[in-house]
Amino acid sequence: MEGTVFAPALKELEHVKSEHGEILSKHFLEVCKHILPVIDKFGTALALVKSDIGGNVSRLETMYSSNPSRFNYLYSLVQVEVETKTAKSSSSCTNGLLWLTRAMDFLVALFRNLVEHEDWTMYQACTDSYNKTLKKWHGWLASSSFSVAMKLAPSRKKFMEVIGGTGDINADIGKFCTNFSPLLEENHKFLARFGLDDMKAS
Secondary structure: OOOOOOHHHHHHHOOOEOOOOOEEHHHHHHHHHHHHHHHHOOHHHHHHHHHHHHHHHHHHHHHHHHOOOOOOEOOHHHHHHHHOOOOOOOOOHHHHHHHHHHHHHHHHHHHHHHHHOOOOOHHHHHHHHHHHOOHHHOOHHHHHHHHHHHOOOOOHHHHHHHHHOOOOHHHHHHHHHHHHHHHHHHHHHHHHHOOOOOOOOO
8 A cells, every 4th residue: 555544535635625715525525535444444343433424425425416516615515504494404414514524523533542642542542532522412322332332443553554554654644633623623613603513413
């Protein structure tokens, strides 16, 4: 593998903003898709997160593909639902973007933990990032499933070897977190403007 598992996502991140600084739907969703192979390396431990991200990306992509020029900017997918008062529906693109952003928050926190806490086990790194991000939005059932699944995480050493390829994995993780987390913050701020950032899992 040329470079690390993060190389395709880092390349895509270069194109994620328009010249006016707006997040472009296609490229943002592509970055998220490029992270799926990284999640794969966690095996069954993060299968729930992977299917969640994959499902929400597909939902947003379907809407984007229905009219690429109209939905060129990521937030136009939400604005149209705000106008038609369908944003709070559980099958809306707004809901999809919110949960996609939360899942990516979790992954960014997890990747940061792996770089910053070299003495932590994978289970510790996963649990800490889950508690900091997704936990407050999950009901009891989702939380329980999550804590069981995280016990199946691979060993940290094995995981870092597998995702490292021929590149500098710590540098690439750092670069990804630095460049991607401001986009997630923007998503939260945008959704909060319409009171849509605090929807919980049903």
